[in-house]
Amino acid sequence: MNREPVRHIGPEELAEQGRFAALVQAHHSRPRSYHIVTYGCQMNAHDSETLAGTLSGMGIANAPRREEADLVLFNTCCIRDNAERKALGNITWLKEIKKKRPHMLIGVCGCMMQQRGMAETVLKQYPFVDIAFGTGSLYRLPEYLYLAVEEKRRVIDVSREESTIAEGLPVLRESPFKAYINIMFGCNNYCAYCIVPYVRGRERSRRADDILREAEALVADGVQEITLLGQNVNSYGNDTGEIPFAQLLRRLEATGIPRLRFMTSHPKDLSNELIEEYARNRALAPHLHLPVQSGSDNILAAMNRRYDVRTYLDRVDRLRAARPDIGLTTDLIVAFPGETEEDFQQSMALVERVRYDSAFTFIYSARTGTKAAGLPGQVAPDVASERIERLIAVQEGITREVLHSLRGQRMGILVEGASARRQSQMTGKCGRNISVNFTGGHEGLVGRIVPVHITGAGSNTLRGEYIKEEETT
Ligand code: SF4
Numbered sequence: 001m002n003r004e005p006v007r008h009i010g011p012e013e014l015a016e017q018g019r020f021a022a023l024v025q026a027h028h029s030r031p032r033s034y035h036i037v038t039y040g041c042q043m044n045a046h047d048s049e050t051l052a053g054t055l056s057g058m059g060i061a062n063a064p065r066r067e068e069a070d071l072v073l074f075n076t077c078c079i080r081d082n083a084e085r086k087a088l089g090n091i092t093w094l095k096e097i098k099k100k101r102p103h104m105l106i107g108v109c110g111c112m113m114q115q116r117g118m119a120e121t122v123l124k125q126y127p128f129v130d131i132a133f134g135t136g137s138l139y140r141l142p143e144y145l146y147l148a149v150e151e152k153r154r155v156i157d158v159s160r161e162e163s164t165i166a167e168g169l170p171v172l173r174e175s176p177f178k179a180y181i182n183i184m185f186g187c188n189n190y191c192a193y194c195i196v197p198y199v200r201g202r203e204r205s206r207r208a209d210d211i212l213r214e215a216e217a218l219v220a221d222g223v224q225e226i227t228l229l230g231q232n233v234n235s236y237g238n239d240t241g242e243i244p245f246a247q248l249l250r251r252l253e254a255t256g257i258p259r260l261r262f263m264t265s266h267p268k269d270l271s272n273e274l275i276e277e278y279a280r281n282r283a284l285a286p287h288l289h290l291p292v293q294s295g296s297d298n299i300l301a302a303m304n305r306r307y308d309v310r311t312y313l314d315r316v317d318r319l320r321a322a323r324p325d326i327g328l329t330t331d332l333i334v335a336f337p338g339e340t341e342e343d344f345q346q347s348m349a350l351v352e353r354v355r356y357d358s359a360f361t362f363i364y365s366a367r368t369g370t371k372a373a374g375l376p377g378q379v380a381p382d383v384a385s386e387r388i389e390r391l392i393a394v395q396e397g398i399t400r401e402v403l404h405s406l407r408g409q410r411m412g413i414l415v416e417g418a419s420a421r422r423q424s425q426m427t428g429k430c431g432r433n434i435s436v437n438f439t440g441g442h443e444g445l446v447g448r449i450v451p452v453h454i455t456g457a458g459s460n461t462l463r464g465e466y467i468k469e470e471e472t473t
Contacts, residue, residue, distance in 0.1 A: 006204040006239075009139055009166035020142035021058045027149050031070035031105055033063035039087055040077025042263065043229050044110055046171075046180040047138060048075045051109070053170030054141050067097045071105045071145075073131075076112035078195055080365055084112055088126075095128045105148055107131035109138065114199035115369070123156045133157040135185075135200060139166040163201050167210050177224045177414070177447035181214050182206065183248065187231035189266065191293075192304045192372040193333065193364065196231055203232065205240050208248055215255045224414055224449055225285075226252070228262035234269035246273035253283040258449055259414065259431065261285050267292065268307040270315050279322035285431040286323055287357075290316070291331035295350030296343035299336050302375070309350060316354055327357040327402075327432030334391055335384035336364045338377035344387050351395055357402050357432060358460065359395045363388050396459065403434070403457035410467065413438065413452045415445040430462070440466035 024030050034055045038048040051073060052062065063069035072094060076087045091108060098104045106129050112118055114134040122132045131144045137157050144155045165185065173179055186201040187194075215226060228248075230236060236245040243251075252260055260283040267290055278284060290312075294300050297308045319326055332347060351359065363384045366373040379387075415428040419437045426441035430452075438452045445466070456463040 007164050009164055014139065014166070014168065017139060017142045020146040021054075024142060024145045024149055025058050029103065030058075030149055031060055031145070033061050033069045034071040034073065035063045035066040035069035036073045036075060037066060037090065038075045039083055040075075040079060040111065042180060042227065043182065043231070044075050044077055045174070046182060046229060047110065047135065048073075049171045049173055049180070050138060050169050051075065051141060052172035056172050057170045058142065058145075066094065067101075070103065071107065073107040073109060076108060076110035078110075078112040078115055078199060079367070081367060082365065087112060091126060091129065098128050105130045105145075107133075107144070109133050110135060111196075111199045115195075116198075119156050123154075129154075129156075131155045136164040139164075139169055163204060165204060165206055167206075175416075177222060178227070179218045179223045179225070180227050180229050181211060181218075182230065183211055183228045183233060183262075184230035184236050188235070189232060189306075190304060190371070192302060192375070193336065193367060193370055195367050195370055198369060200231060203235060203239050205236050205238070205242070207240070208237075208243050208251065211248065212251055212255065215252055215257060219255050219257050222447070223257070224447065225259040225261065226257050228252075228260070230262075231264060232266045232269060233262045234265050234271065234274065244271065244273060246271060246277045249274075249277050249281055249284060253281050257283050259283060259285050259412075261287065261433070263289050265290055267312050267315060268305070270319075272318075275315070275318050275322050278319060278326065285433070286325045287327045287329070287431060287433045288319065289329045289331075292350065292354075293331060293333050294336065294339075294343065295347035296339070297346075299339055299343050299347075302338055302372075303333075303336060304371070309346070313350075313353065325432075327434070328354060329358050329360075329433070330354070330356050331360045331362070332391065333362050333364050334388045335379035337372060337375035337379070339364075339379055344391075348391060348394055351391065351398065355398050355402060356395065357434060358399050361388055361391055361395065399460055400457070403460070403462055406434075406454050406462060407456060409454045411436065411452055411454060411464070412449045413464070414449045415441065415447065417446055418443070426466070434462055435460075436462040436464050438464040438466050440468065 036048045036051055038044055066072045074091055077083045108129055113132055122129050130148050147153045147155045184205040186203045187197045188203045190197050234245055237243050411430040413428040413430055413436050415426055419425040419427040425437045425439055427437045430436050451467040452464040453467055454462050454464045
C-alpha cells in the first residue's frame with residue numbers, strides 16, 4: 001500500500017497556479033473554449049466540476065460539442081477494462097478532428113492516468129495528446145495549460161502524486177440546487193476485484209471544518225441537497241482521528257441543509273453511531289446505497305470484503321428499525337471467479353430477503369492489476385449471462401412491488417424540471433432517490449423540495465400529484 005504522507009496543498013502553491021492562470025488568460029493563443037468528457041463515478045463527475053470551475057475562472061467558456069472546443073479534457077475511469085478501452089477509442093477519434101483544427105489541445109486526466117505505465121503509453125502511442133495528469137494533480141491544470149500554450153510543450157505528468165488534498169479550488173456545479181462535497185479520497189480496502197486503491201491512493205480525510213465551511217457556503221447559495229463523496233465514507237476520520245462520520249453528519253445537519261446524502265458506504269464500516277444517526281438526523285435522506293456484492297460467504301471472503309451475510313443482514317435490520325422508511329440500493333457482482341450455482345442462489349436469496357429499491361448488477365470482468373484477475377475458476381460467459389438475467393428479473397419484480405407499496409404516501413420531492421416524456425408534468429427525486437413524475441406543478445418549483453402525493457408506480461419511477469396548499473421540505 002502507498003504510505004506516502006498526505007500533503008495539503010498550501011496557499012502558496014495555489015497562488016502560483018493563480019499566476020499561471022493569469023498568464024494563460026493573457027496569452028494571444030489561449031484556448032477560448034473547453035469541453036470535458038467524463039467517465040465513471042460521482043467522484044469523477046465532481047472532479048470535472050472542479051476542472052470546469054478552474055477553466056471558467058480563466059475566462060475559457062464551455063463548448064457544448066467536443067469537436068468545436070479549443071481544449072478537450074477526458075476525465076477517465078479505469079474501474080473496468082471496458083471503460084478504459086472506450087475512453088481510449090474516443091480519444092483516438094478526436095485525433096482526426098485535431099488534424100483539421102491543429103490548435104486544439106487534448107488532455108487526459110483521471111484514474112486511468114494514475115495507473116502504472118499509462119502515462120508512458122500515452123506519451124508513446126498517443127502523440128496527439130498534449131496534456132496528461134492524474135487525480136492528485138488536478139489543481140495544477142493552469143500550469144499544464146501554460147506549458148502547453150506558452151512553451152508549446154507536451155505535458156505528461158508522471159509524478160503519480162496521489163496523496164494530496166487541495167482546498168478552495170473553484171467548482172462550476174452542474175446543478176444550482178444539488179452539490180457534491182468530497183469528504184475523503186482514496187481507499188484502504190483492496191477488494192480483490194477493484195483497482196481503486198491502486199489508483200486513488202490510501203484513505204485521507206478532509207478536515208471537518210473545511211467540509212463544514214464548504215457546506216455552509218452551499219447552503220447560503222441556495223443548495224437543497226448535498227451528496228458527500230468518498231470511496232468509503234464510513235471510515236471518514238479514521239486516518240486523522242478527528243471526528244467519525246456520524247458526528248460529521250450531525251454537524252452538517254446544523255448547517256441547515258435540507259437534504260443530505262452520501263456514498264459509497266462499506267458494510268463492514270457501518271457503525272452503530274451511523275445507524276442511530278439515521279433515526280435522529282432530519283437532514284439525512286431515507287436512502288442508503290450499501291453494496292453487498294454477493295450473498296455467499298465464500299465469495300465475499302474471496303472478494304476480501306471482510307463481512308459475512310449475517311453481519312450484513314443484521315445491519316440492514318437495524319437500519320430499518322432506526323429508519324422504517326429507508327430505501328436500500330446495492331451493487332451485485334455475478335460470476336466472480338469460483339462462484340457456483342449454490343453461491344449464486346445465495347445472492348438471489350439475499351436479494352429476496354433485503355428487498356432493495358434497486359440494484360446495479362454486473363457480470364464480473366477481470367481487471368488487470370487486481371488480485372482477482374489471477375484467480376482460478378473463471379465462470380463461463382454463457383453461465384454468467386444466464387445468471388445475471390435471472391438476478392435482474394428477480395430484482396425488477398421486487399422494484400415494482402416496492403414502488404407500488406409507496407402509493408398513498410406523501411413525499412418531499414426535489415424538483416428538477418419538466419418531465420422529458422410529458423412536458424405537462426414535472427419531475428424530481430424523493431428522499432429515497434427514486435424519480436417521481438407529478439402533475440399540478442410548474443417551472444417555479446424547480447430547485448425546491450415540495451410535497452407530492454404518490455398516486456402510482458411504473459417499472460422504476462413513481463407518479464404523483466403536487467400538494468399545493470402545504471409546501472414543506
Ligand atoms: S471499498 Fe473495495 S470496491 Fe470500494 S473502492 Fe475500496 S477496494 Fe474498491
